[in-house]
Amino acid sequence: MRDEIAPLLDVVDLHTVFQTRGGDVHAVNSVSFSVAPGELLGVVGESGSGKSVTMMSLMGLLPSSARVEAQAVNFEGRNIRDMSDDALRVLRGRDVGFVFQDPMTSLNPVFTVGYQLTEALRTHLGKSKKEARARAAEMLSLVGIPDAKARLNDYPHQFSGGMRQRVMIAMALACDPKLLIADEPTTALDVTIQAQILELVKGLRQKMGMGIVWITHDLGVVAGIADRVMVMYGGQIVEQAPVKELFANPQHPYTIALLETLPSLTGERPERLRSIDGQPPILGAKLTSCPFAARCRQVMDRCHRENPTRREVKAGHDVACWWDATQGGAA
Amino acid sequence: MLNFTIRRLMFAIPTLLVISFIIFAILDLAPGDPTASLPMTVPPEVRAQIRSTLGLDEPFIIRYFLWLKQFMITEPLNLIESSFGITIGEGDRLRLTSWATRSPVVDLIAERMPQTLWVVGMSQIIAVLIAVPIGVISAYKQYSWIDQLGTLFSMIGFSVPTFFTGLLFIVIFSVNLGWFPSIYDTNHVVEDWDSFVFQIKQMIMPTMVLALFTAAQISRYMRASMLDNLNQDYVRTARAKGLKEQTVLLVHVLRNSMIPVVTVIALNIPTIFGGAIITEQIFRVNGIGQLLITGIVGADIPLVQTLTFIFAALIVLFNLIADILYGMLDPRIRYE
Numbered sequence: 107m108r109d110e111i112a113p114l115l116d117v118v119d120l121h122t123v124f125q126t127r128g129g130d131v132h133a134v135n136s137v138s139f140s141v142a143p144g145e146l147l148g149v150v151g152e153s154g155s156g157k158s159v160t161m162m163s164l165m166g167l168l169p170s171s172a173r174v175e176a177q178a179v180n181f182e183g184r185n186i187r188d189m190s191d192d193a194l195r196v197l198r199g200r201d202v203g204f205v206f207q208d209p210m211t212s213l214n215p216v217f218t219v220g221y222q223l224t225e226a227l228r229t230h231l232g233k234s235k236k237e238a239r240a241r242a243a244e245m246l247s248l249v250g251i252p253d254a255k256a257r258l259n260d261y262p263h264q265f266s267g268g269m270r271q272r273v274m275i276a277m278a279l280a281c282d283p284k285l286l287i288a289d290e291p292t293t294a295l296d297v298t299i300q301a302q303i304l305e306l307v308k309g310l311r312q313k314m315g316m317g318i319v320w321i322t323h324d325l326g327v328v329a330g331i332a333d334r335v336m337v338m339y340g341g342q343i344v345e346q347a348p349v350k351e352l353f354a355n356p357q358h359p360y361t362i363a364l365l366e367t368l369p370s371l372t373g374e375r376p377e378r379l380r381s382i383d384g385q386p387p388i389l390g391a392k393l394t395s396c397p398f399a400a401r402c403r404q405v406m407d408r409c410h411r412e413n414p415t416r417r418e419v420k421a422g423h424d425v426a427c428w429w430d431a432t433q434g435g436a437a
Numbered sequence: 438m439l440n441f442t443i444r445r446l447m448f449a450i451p452t453l454l455v456i457s458f459i460i461f462a463i464l465d466l467a468p469g470d471p472t473a474s475l476p477m478t479v480p481p482e483v484r485a486q487i488r489s490t491l492g493l494d495e496p497f498i499i500r501y502f503l504w505l506k507q508f509m510i511t512e513p514l515n516l517i518e519s520s521f522g523i524t525i526g527e528g529d530r531l532r533l534t535s536w537a538t539r540s541p542v543v544d545l546i547a548e549r550m551p552q553t554l555w556v557v558g559m560s561q562i563i564a565v566l567i568a569v570p571i572g573v574i575s576a577y578k579q580y581s582w583i584d585q586l587g588t589l590f591s592m593i594g595f596s597v598p599t600f601f602t603g604l605l606f607i608v609i610f611s612v613n614l615g616w617f618p619s620i621y622d623t624n625h626v627v628e629d630w631d632s633f634v635f636q637i638k639q640m641i642m643p644t645m646v647l648a649l650f651t652a653a654q655i656s657r658y659m660r661a662s663m664l665d666n667l668n669q670d671y672v673r674t675a676r677a678k679g680l681k682e683q684t685v686l687l688v689h690v691l692r693n694s695m696i697p698v699v700t701v702i703a704l705n706i707p708t709i710f711g712g713a714i715i716t717e718q719i720f721r722v723n724g725i726g727q728l729l730i731t732g733i734v735g736a737d738i739p740l741v742q743t744l745t746f747i748f749a750a751l752i753v754l755f756n757l758i759a760d761i762l763y764g765m766l767d768p769r770i771r772y773e
Contacts, residue, residue, distance in 0.1 A: 167676055199679020206677075211670040215769055216692050226678040261768040277678065 113140035114317045119177040122163040132389040133159045135341040146318040148332030154386050156341035157321045161287050166194050200230040203278030207290040209270035213262035220258030245276040268299035286318045340397025347423035357425040359404045404429040449753050456749045461501050471536040507533045512543050537737040553724030557713050560647035567652040572659020594653025603646045603719035621722040643720040658701045662694040696766045703759035707751035
C-alpha cells in the first residue's frame, strides 16, 4: 500500500456483524489495513474495540453467528474471501500461526504437548510421526523450554503459565508461518514472564522473519516491539502510524487520552492514574456518528452527525477525526 | 494407578460388610415366614420343625455370621472347585440354599445370569452407541432441527417408563406386525444360523426397551458435556491449527466430553438391573431381575439377601471402575 513491497496481508473494507437475539452487533466497521512481510503491526484498543474480532474474521475463526464481508482480503496476493473452507483451513495451519490470550485454557488438557505440537506438522506438512516429533522438540527448545525432547510427553498441566505460552508460540510457529497473529499473548501473564515472552518473540522474529500482528491493550508493550501501530475504537481504525510517530505526535483524541492513562516514570507522581470517562459504544446499528463522540474532549457538532473517514496527516500516518490536533480546531 | 486400585478394593471390604449387615438386618426384620406358603393342613409343630431346620431358631447375630461365612468363604470355594474341577480341603461343604426351591442360591443365580447379562449388557452397549452420536450432533448443531429431534427422543425415552414402552413394543411388533416373539425363550440354544437369527429376534425388544431408556439419559449428558467443551479455548486453538472440523470435534472435543459421560455410563450399569426387573417381567426373560421378584414374593430370604448383596457389590465395583476410567481419560487426575 505505502511502499513498493507487496503486502503480506492486505485487508480492504472489512465488516463483521454478529447476529444475536438482541439484534445485530456491528463489531467491525469498514476496517482496512495491511501488513508487510516481516513487519510487526501492533493493534491497540480497549476491550470490545473489535481488535480480536477483526483478526478472527479474516481467518474464519468466528462462530457461525458472525457475518463477515470485505471488499478484499489478500494474503500474498491471493484473495482469502474466494477460498474454499478447506483452502482457508490449510492457510490457517500452515501460513498463519495463532497465539491466544490465555495459555491456561488454550491447550487441550487431555493430550500431551508433543501430540498437540505434531498435529499441524503432520496435517499440513505430511511429516511422519518421527520427523514431526523431531521438529516439535526443535521448536520447544527454540522457545526456550529446557529438556525439550522429554517434555514432549508431558501434559499441559505440567507446565507453568509462561511455559504454556511458550508451547503455544512453538505450536504457532511449527509450520514456519509467514504471519503470526498474537491475540493478547501476554495479558494473562505476570510482568516478568511478559517481558520474557516479548524478548522471545523479538528474537524469533529476527530468526524466522515472519510478519506479526500483535493485538494488545497495553501501549507499553506496543512501544517495545511494534514497527507500526493501529489504534482501534468502536470497531474501526481511528489512527494508524509508525510507532515512534504515534507516541511523539498522536492525532486522535482517543490516542491522546490513551497515552495520558499510562503511568509516567519521571516527574511527580499524580494522585491517581488518569482514565477515560464513559463506556465504549454498543454497536447495535451502523455508525452514523463518530463512535468516540460521547467520550471525546474535543467533540464538535459534526462528530454527532457524521462518522469521520481516515485522512492522511503525513506519509504513513492517518487518523479518522474531524478535529485537527496540530491546529487545535476543525480539520 | 495399581496402588490406588488395590487401596480402593481394600476400602470396599468394610463398605460391603456394612452393606451386608444392613441388608441382612432389614430382610430379617421384614415380616415373612418361609412356611406361610405351605397348605393350612400342615400342623404348627411341623412348621416349627421346618423353621428350626432352616436355622431360624438361632439368634440373629449368629445367623448373620453364618450367612456371611457362607457367602464370603464357602460359596466362592465351591465356585472355584466347580469351575476348575479341583477339590480344596474336604470338598463337601454346606450350600446356601433357597427356601423355596431347596437348590443352592448360587446355582440359581448362575443359571439366570447369562440371560440378564446378554439382555442388559447388550442394551448398555446399544445405548452408548445411540447416545454418543446423538449427543455429539445435537451439541454441534445446537438448536437445529436435528437437536430438537434428539431432545424429543430423550424426553420421551426418559419420561416413558419401561413397562409402557415394553407393552407398546409388544403390541406393535409382536401382535400387529408379528416380527418378534413377545416371550423370551430361555431354553433356546444357538446352534446354527437360523437359531442365531431367532435368538437375535427375541433379544431385540427387551434390549431396545432398556437401551432407549438408558440412551435417553446418556445422550443428554453427552450433549451438555459437548456444549461445555465446544466453547473452550482449546477448540479455537485446534481450529487455528487448521485441523479438519472432524478432527477438532471427534478427537479434541469428544475426548474431553467423554470424561463425565463415562462416569455416568459406569454408574448406570448396576442400576440398570433395577430397570431390568420390570423389563424381564414383561418379556418373560427369566434373568436375575425375575429371580429377585420370585424370591421376594415367596419370602425366600436367602435368595433375596444374596441378590441384593450382589447388586450392592456391583455398585461398589462400578464406582471403582468409574474412578479408574476417569483417571485414564483425564491426565490431570492421578491417584497416588
